[in-house]
Amino acid sequence: MNNNKKQGVLLVNLGTPDEPTAPAVKRFLSQFLHDQRVVDTSRWLWCPILHGVILPIRTPKVAKLYQSVWMEEGSPLMVYSKRQAEKLSQLLDIPVELGMTYGNPSIFSAIERLMAQNVEELIVLPLYPQYSATTTAAVSDALTLAFKQMAEIPAYRFIRDYYDHPLYIKALAQSVRRSWEEKGQADYLLCSYHGIPKRYADNGDVYPQHCEYTTKLLQQELGLSDQQIGMTYQSRFGREEWLQPYTDKTLETLAANGTKSIDIMAPAFASDCLETLEEISVECQDLFKEKGGEEFHYIPCLNDDELHIELMADLIGQYR
Incomplete structure (x- = not known):
C-alpha cells in the first residue's frame, strides 16, 4: 500500500430504521431479512413467509420497541455510531464516514462522501469484534455491490475482526x-x-x-x-x-x-x-x-467511550 495516498476510514455497522414507525421498520426489516447471509433459506420459500407472515406480524411490535428506546437525537445505534465516527476523525485527523449494511446512510453513499474528500485509500472497519458470515461477510458483500456502481474504485483494506485485541x-x-x-x-x-x-x-x-x-x-x-x-x-x-x-x-x-x-x-x-x-x-x-x-x-456497550475510540484508532493505525 502506498501510504502517500490520502486515506479515509469507512466505519460500518448493521443499520437501523430511519424512524420508530411501522413503515420505516418494515423497510429496514425487509432489506435486512432479504440478505441471504442473514437468512439462507431458498428465496421461493422464504419470501412468501417473510412478506406474508413475518413482516405483517412483527413490524408493529418492533416499531413499538424502537419507540421505547429512541433517543432525542435518533436511534441509539445511529447516535452512538455517529459519535464514534466524529471522535475517531478528530483523533486520527483523517476523514471518517459511517455506512450501514442495511438502511441509511448506505455504504455506497459513505464511500462517495469519502471520495468527495479526495480519499484514495479506504480502511474499512466493520464494527463487529467477532467475525461472522452473517455480519462481517455481509459488509464485504455490500462493499462489493457499492464498487460495482463505480467506474473507479479506491484501494482498500478490510479489518476482519478484533475479538482478541x-x-x-x-x-x-x-x-x-x-x-x-x-x-x-x-x-x-x-x-x-x-x-x-x-x-x-x-x-x-x-x-x-x-x-x-x-x-x-x-x-x-x-x-x-x-x-x-x-x-x-x-x-x-x-x-x-x-x-x-x-x-x-x-x-x-x-x-x-x-x-x-x-x-x-x-x-x-x-x-x-x-x-x-x-x-x-x-x-x-x-x-x-x-x-x-x-x-x-x-453494563452498557462500549459506545463512544474513550478507550473504545483508541481501540479503533489502533486497528486503523496498522494500515497507516
Whole structure:
C-alpha cells in the first residue's frame, strides 16, 4: 500500500430504521431479512413467509420497541455510531464516514462522501469484534455491490475482526469495573452474544470460537473464576436450533439455582441498540426477577467511550 495516498476510514455497522414507525421498520426489516447471509433459506420459500407472515406480524411490535428506546437525537445505534465516527476523525485527523449494511446512510453513499474528500485509500472497519458470515461477510458483500456502481474504485483494506485485541479486552474490562464501582459486583457476570443458527457454525462460521475466546480473555483480565462468569447467545428467531446456551434459559437456571444478582453485558455489540437496551436490559431483567433473581445490572456497550475510540484508532493505525 502506498501510504502517500490520502486515506479515509469507512466505519460500518448493521443499520437501523430511519424512524420508530411501522413503515420505516418494515423497510429496514425487509432489506435486512432479504440478505441471504442473514437468512439462507431458498428465496421461493422464504419470501412468501417473510412478506406474508413475518413482516405483517412483527413490524408493529418492533416499531413499538424502537419507540421505547429512541433517543432525542435518533436511534441509539445511529447516535452512538455517529459519535464514534466524529471522535475517531478528530483523533486520527483523517476523514471518517459511517455506512450501514442495511438502511441509511448506505455504504455506497459513505464511500462517495469519502471520495468527495479526495480519499484514495479506504480502511474499512466493520464494527463487529467477532467475525461472522452473517455480519462481517455481509459488509464485504455490500462493499462489493457499492464498487460495482463505480467506474473507479479506491484501494482498500478490510479489518476482519478484533475479538482478541488487547485494547478491546481492556475496554470491556474497564466497563465492567466501572459498573462494579457504581453498583457493586454481582454474583455472576454473563456475557450475552447475538446468536446465529447452529447450522451456520456447523458449516464453518468461526463466530462461536471468537465469542468463547473473547470471554476467556475477559475472564483472565478480570481475574474471575469459572463460577463467576459465563457466556450465552441471545436473539434467536424461528424454530431451528441456534447456538447455545441461550441467554433467557440460562438466566432462568441461574435464578432457580439461587443466584441473586447478575451483571450482564453484550461484548459483540459496538453500540447500544434495540437488542441491548430492550431485549437484554428490559426483557431479560424481567425474566430474571420473575424467576427469583433480585439484582440485575446491565453494563452498557462500549459506545463512544474513550478507550473504545483508541481501540479503533489502533486497528486503523496498522494500515497507516
